[in-house]
Amino acid sequence: MKKDTKIVHAGRDKKWTGQAVNPPVYHASTILFDTVKDLKFALKNFKNKIMFYGRRGTPTHFAFRDAMTELEGGHDCLVYPSGIAAVSAALLSFLRSGDHLLMVDTCYGPTRAFCNKMLKKMGIETTYYDPMIGDGIKDLIKDNTKVIFTESPGSITMEIQDIPAISKVAKKNDIILMIDNTYGNLVNFNPYDHGVDLSIQAATKYIVGHSDAMLGTITCTEKLWPQLQDYSYYMGQTAAPDDINLAMRGIRTIKTRIKQHENSALKVAKWLETRDEVDLILHPAFKDCPGHEIWKRDFNGSNGLFSFTLKQGSEKEISTFLDTLNLFKMGFSWGGFESLAMSFYDLKAERDLPLWDDYGPLIRLHIGLEDADDLIADLEKAFDAIK
Template sequence: MRNDDRPRNYRQDTLLTHVGRNPEANHGVVNPPVYHASTILSKNMAEWEAKRAAPPFSGVRYGLHGTPGTFALEELLAKIEGGYRTMLVSSGLAAVTAPLQALLGAGDHCLMVDSAYGPARNFCDGILKRCGVETTYYDPLIGEGIEKLFRPNTKVLYCESPGSLTFEVQDIPAMAAIAHKYGAKVLMDNTWGTPYLFRSFEHGVDISIHAATKYICGHSDAMLGAIIMNEETFLPVRSAMAQIGHSAAPDDVFFALRGMRTLSVRLERHQKNAMEVARWLQARPEVSRVLYPALPQDPGHQIWKRDFLGACGLFGFVLNPVSKEALHAFIDSLDLFGIGASWGGFESLIQPAAPPRTAQRWQAEGPLVRVHIGLEDPQDLIADLARGLEHLKLREAAQ
């Protein structure tokens, strides 16, 4: 967008297309180029000293702290989600652990949602525990009941909505208000919602965490994390991460910046396909229930409808009780669904899931399966799943 006095109250899709681009500074090139850089030269000592005297993290000084490509993506992400500034790191897991490291120390207490991404739990139970930080896991549906778990030393309320694997929708505004009453910061893994579908800062979140590897990059070929912060948390977290040495690879930054330009149209197709497949699964006798907040029958649908602007293509479903062999026969027989971790790319994926829980026991009628619905024709995906369920029944009957 040109630097003039034209009105700038553009809508989200327009911002996705234009923010973070400056063709005039790049010989008319539409996309910001990839900057591979470590050393950044100064013209003279006056410029050297001016850079050192400038506010922290305000310009291109050293490759570790960002290049023009880094800052372009960081600007775009913050603008779309409504945050103050962004920091990019090497992976989604780094985006989870970095703000926890920055905000928690010996003697502090963290409230972590029981449905969180598994490696987030591992970090709390491992490194944070060794550093003297105590973690309490809470029921994702606790809502305003979270207040009884706060202590004088509680510094962080960590949320993930919908929950990893089991897709519970949390009442973020209510919980954030309570956390702020006790002086705690609210961190949320917003990878499912993306900056486009859940504007977390409007709901009381202080730090929004993204595995940009997924929908932001969107093509299963890059590793990246993003931490979007409000003004109060930016400098403490960004300074701590500079001391630790976090950064992001320039090629992955380029892939993410390019992926953001098509984020809205991809998400629209992912949701359309996922709804079609989810409704079909609901009607299958082999399926006990479908875990997808966009479905009207989902327990979290009303909060999802209130707070979110849409849904992505990731959901789960619970089968009726079957043997492990039958479950494997179902998955192994699929042609279009890859068996693999991660999600958010153009392709459909499937994996069995075993949610780790400590606040309460995960109760399900049968095996839990997580699927990512890609950009294929949904009728082909449905036909593939139908064939798979036939294999499941045949294998179960042979037991």
């Protein structure tokens, strides 16, 4: 089946939905058993998508897991209460004291904080590497390197990593390759086609799509599945059925929404490129974005997220710019139907490598589902305010 058809039908097995179109929302902690035989069967098979205990999942969970696995790939999927919960579960499931982690320097801010605060405390060493390193990552591998973590495009500055090249190095050295595939969602990037072993998403963003639920997911290969499943359960990781229901609903429209986000973002970015105030457009579809050629080779498209730098601008001017915006709101996260604008990223403090010392102020935009011309008018008004 084509991807559009899969998006509509994934996870809709009758054993989860019954006669309904959508799986019911099961609110459950205790699961009751009629006989000792039933209880013993559940004890023996509780890992195999049967009702055992609420934290192990219900048909609401199982339907969503099936849909995510079919659409993203991998052997199976687990669900977590947030994106960073999924990141931490992935790392803690496969790292222990004395291990070494290679983490991309452009990772999501809370991922960096988890490495620096939690993993360090546990005796796990983290080395941050240049996102454009490609197969040069082989020179950073140590005898105790267990995981290479990628995020492509990079958070805020949008560098595209050469995942296939890194995968070859990882496989040669028996290292697990993980990716934060939130930008790739279920439409833009197919991680298992490019050699990834484990894929993480903040489903909070494009999968839910409406800024009203927190959720994380992990899909992985069959080899990694038993350990991920066990360790995530030991850590008490689970997600609420209501949030999963919102994510399941979001899946059905994700392709349509992503296409609208993509088209509008390209229109806005091309307009920004004409502005004298703008220095650099950090959008994967633009040739000046680091890794643009890799993006053309490996990705199926873009979405609503990109950044741009200004040639100059004081903190007061950037504040005026943001305060003048009306349709663009200031807020964390992205991937909802609304447009967002954020700035004041201290890249010198937040990065280990001095990749962005020579650029002016950076503003990150998420282009929502509003009319692109209205968004351009909103930005034009903000530029006028700082002239």
